[in-house]
Amino acid sequence: MPRSLAALLIFASLLSARTTFAQTNGPFAYVTNSGDGTVSVFSASSGAPVATVHLPTCVEDCTDAPAGVAVTPNGQYVYVAVPNQGYVAVINTATNAISTTINLSSECDCNSTPEGVAITPNGQYVYVTDPGQGAVVVIATVTNTIYDTLFLCSDCETTSKPAGIAITPDGTRAYVADTGLEDVEVITISSNTFSPISLLDTCDGCTPSPLGIGITPNGTHAYVTDTGQDVVQVIDTNPSDENYNLTFTTISLTPTCDECTPVPAWVGMTPLEPNTPTVAYAYVTDTGQGAVQVIDTNPNDVETYNTVTAVVQSVGATPNQIAITPDGTTAYAAVGGNNDVAVIYTSTGTLQTPISAGNDPFGIAIGPAPPYEQATIGSGAQTVSFPFFNNGASISFSVPAGWCSAAPCTVDVTATDTPQSVWQTESSNYTNTFIAPVAALPGGGYAGGDGVVYTVQCTDANGNDCSENSSVDYQTTLFWDTQLDACSMGPALGKEETTTWENVLATCMYNSEPNQTQSGHSKDGLSRWAAFYGVTGSAASVNIVTPANGAVYSLGDVVDANYSCSGTFVECAGTVSDGAALNTSAVGTYSFVAEADVNSGQTAVETVTYSVVNCHDVSFAFNPSTVTAGSFTKVTATVTSCSGTVEKNTVVDFILSGPFGRGCSVSQTPVLATPPFTLGTGTLTFTFPLYIPFGACPGTYTVIAKTIEAGVVVDVSSSSLTVVR
Numbered sequence: 001m002p003r004s005l006a007a008l009l010i011f012a013s014l015l016s017a018r019t020t021f022a023q024t025n026g027p028f029a030y031v032t033n034s035g036d037g038t039v040s041v042f043s044a045s046s047g048a049p050v051a052t053v054h055l056p057t058c059v060e061d062c063t064d065a066p067a068g069v070a071v072t073p074n075g076q077y078v079y080v081a082v083p084n085q086g087y088v089a090v091i092n093t094a095t096n097a098i099s100t101t102i103n104l105s106s107e108c109d110c111n112s113t114p115e116g117v118a119i120t121p122n123g124q125y126v127y128v129t130d131p132g133q134g135a136v137v138v139i140a141t142v143t144n145t146i147y148d149t150l151f152l153c154s155d156c157e158t159t160s161k162p163a164g165i166a167i168t169p170d171g172t173r174a175y176v177a178d179t180g181l182e183d184v185e186v187i188t189i190s191s192n193t194f195s196p197i198s199l200l201d202t203c204d205g206c207t208p209s210p211l212g213i214g215i216t217p218n219g220t221h222a223y224v225t226d227t228g229q230d231v232v233q234v235i236d237t238n239p240s241d242e243n244y245n246l247t248f249t250t251i252s253l254t255p256t257c258d259e260c261t262p263v264p265a266w267v268g269m270t271p272l273e274p275n276t277p278t279v280a281y282a283y284v285t286d287t288g289q290g291a292v293q294v295i296d297t298n299p300n301d302v303e304t305y306n307t308v309t310a311v312v313q314s315v316g317a318t319p320n321q322i323a324i325t326p327d328g329t330t331a332y333a334a335v336g337g338n339n340d341v342a343v344i345y346t347s348t349g350t351l352q353t354p355i356s357a358g359n360d361p362f363g364i365a366i367g368p369a370p371p372y373e374q375a376t377i378g379s380g381a382q383t384v385s386f387p388f389f390n391n392g393a394s395i396s397f398s399v400p401a402g403w404c405s406a407a408p409c410t411v412d413v414t415a416t417d418t419p420q421s422v423w424q425t426e427s428s429n430y431t432n433t434f435i436a437p438v439a440a441l442p443g444g445g446y447a448g449g450d451g452v453v454y455t456v457q458c459t460d461a462n463g464n465d466c467s468e469n470s471s472v473d474y475q476t477t478l479f480w481d482t483q484l485d486a487c488s489m490g491p492a493l494g495k496e497e498t499t500t501w502e503n504v505l506a507t508c509m510y511n512s513e514p515n516q517t518q519s520g521h522s523k524d525g526l527s528r529w530a531a532f533y534g535v536t537g538s539a540a541s542v543n544i545v546t547p548a549n550g551a552v553y554s555l556g557d558v559v560d561a562n563y564s565c566s567g568t569f570v571e572c573a574g575t576v577s578d579g580a581a582l583n584t585s586a587v588g589t590y591s592f593v594a595e596a597d598v599n600s601g602q603t604a605v606e607t608v609t610y611s612v613v614n615c616h617d618v619s620f621a622f623n624p625s626t627v628t629a630g631s632f633t634k635v636t637a638t639v640t641s642c643s644g645t646v647e648k649n650t651v652v653d654f655i656l657s658g659p660f661g662r663g664c665s666v667s668q669t670p671v672l673a674t675p676p677f678t679l680g681t682g683t684l685t686f687t688f689p690l691y692i693p694f695g696a697c698p699g700t701y702t703v704i705a706k707t708i709e710a711g712v713v714v715d716v717s718s719s720s721l722t723v724v725r
Contacts, residue, residue: 028093038052044366067115079119081128131180135162199247214267216269232250312349334363343355407460552714561580649678659697
């Protein structure tokens with residue numbers, strides 16, 4: 001068998017199969033902590049803590065207070081609304097770090113206060129409620145920029161205050177609970193137009209005040225919490241029904257004592273039970289009683305339909321948002337008063353040990369469960385198959401006798417989503433392969449038509465990686481049910497050479513008669529499978545921004561590491577984590593190392609050194625510290641020898657760093673280099689004008705002073721100024 005085929009990637013192990021398998025214990029839950037500006041991450045299957053993500057804090061030492069949160073359908077990004085700062089933060093789930101923030105610019109005389117977050121099923125748009133603007137802001141996920149702003153009531157006497165938001169499973173409509181307009185606004189996503197849905201008054205003088213909203217997983221009904229009347233209102237959301245987009249009933253929650261008053265707040269929906277298109281339950285947090293109430297949403301349950309079937313008491317003070325795991329087994333409620341997350345087993349309605357969170361948890365969202373299968377193989381010849389996506393597709397291995405050298409061997413396989421850009425890279429590395437253009441992929445699938453990467457772990461009876469047998473090959477077959485004959489376009493499967501899985505020769509089959517219920521489209525999930533052609537990782541590279549090589553810091557300075565890695569399927573690690581503080585606790589010279597590991601291509605390692613000194617040779621300030629582009633500010637600098645000795649041939653380079661150039665990309669511009677002078681043990685103070693170029697973009701700039709003695713940088717200090725126009 002040609003080794004070029006064996007070298008094709010079939011299952012990207014990201015770093016190694018064993019390392020990646022440890023990361024598949026999803027799904028993961030993300031909890032916004034409004035009291036301390038963090039997002040807690042834990043495993044929704046085990047409850048084990050994973051990470052704490054710190055959001056960017058604003059100036060003047062105020063803390064971001066995150067609210068609503070949602071996870072993209074592929075589980076790669078989390079969008080967090082931060083109302084007190086007017087932005088949406090984006091978390092990369094691979095690193096659990098902030099990848100960007102999106103400011104929601106206000107077009108009215110008001111402050112933007114994003115609150116609720118929902119993402120379309122295809123992952124292309126994020127819909128954010130913004131009660132500060134009385135609007136819903138639409139963000140395009142491809143660019144993370146504002147795509148549209150929908151002002152729900154620009155000419156009304158009352159003020160729109162949108163809160164909770166939910167999107168139908170088919171991605172056609174978004175339903176918004178508007179506490180200001182006292183109704184629900186339904187948005188047609190294809191046109192971003194909207195219209196109101198009136199809620200019911202339960203008594204004379206009663207006023208609806210909708211807050212949370214959830215849509216049944218079959219898309220037929222919306223359940224809206226009404227804090228003004230302490231009921232849950234039900235809207236018919238099935239376009240084929242006569243009462244489409246009308247509120248048809250209200251549900252009273254159950255008091256737990258004679259003087260208790262239920263106050264419904266937020267809604268979480270269980271997924272549909274297997275083979276039952278209507279069975280689902282609405283879990284409603286009850287802030288008035290510190291409980292969670294369960295509503296039967298199955299119209300076939302004549303006696304219990306749209307009634308409370310269970311009340312989970314003693315959840316805690318102020319239960320806020322609630323989310324259900326993808327398998328429907330566990331409900332998690334963020335409990336603000338308890339600083340924890342309540343855990344409810346849905347099968348029994350019983351509370352389990354709560355999970356600790358940050359200060360005042362509010363929002364919660366759970367990502368998708370990674371497709372996962374496991375099988376056991378023995379020492380004889382056999383074929384083992386792994387079905388994915390409701391058995392609509394599968395991958396199988398025909399293993400020859402003797403391949404599992406220490407039986408029994410356990411094989412774990414996961415299928416995970418990958419960015420579209422992967423499919424267009426590295427085709428030149430492999431002959432006789434074809435990478436399908438993204439536009440050619442079948443649509444309508446689980447991930448919207450990009451690609452899937454298999455991750456495989458094989459462990460023998462001794463707990464070691466399965467041993468390869470170079471004298472035999474095993475056959476791998478991919479099957480999917482789709483109208484597109486992707487098999488004829490090129491190799492459907494391939495594999496990077498590893499010690500665990502070697503010498504794969506793949507075949508490809510397909511069925512041209514897809515499920516008639518979705519005639520003309522791929523079955524759910526299969527567009528990713530059909531896209532898999534000769535994909536590989538690219539060579540890695542490392543870019544260390546901080547510490548710069550030769551940088552000098554003062555003792556005790558707080559300096560955060562800033563580095564990144566590039567390459568497909570890359571894992572990035574450094575002496576400390578990106579964004580963590582460098583060691584400046586003692587005087588001396590330190591090495592900083594960052595490494596990028598990839599499953600295919602050359603691993604990259606970069607090393608820089610930095611020094612820690614007990615003072616700065618040069619310190620300076622600006623007057624004024626805010627300056628108009630095209631004008632001057634005055635720099636006052638104080639110079640002294642940190643070594644306490646006379647330093648000859650000293651030069652100070654002043655460098656301006658900030659958003660210059662086309663597109664305001666960050667650059668550095670030398671500003672001034674002093675003539676050589678002798679730095680004495682006394683203090684020398686001097687001033688000079690600093691010109692800010694007219695083309696400088698508005699923003700915060702940093703002036704760096706490098707003290708150079710005999711051609712060697714001995715100290716680096718800095719100060720900031722703000723440029724306006």
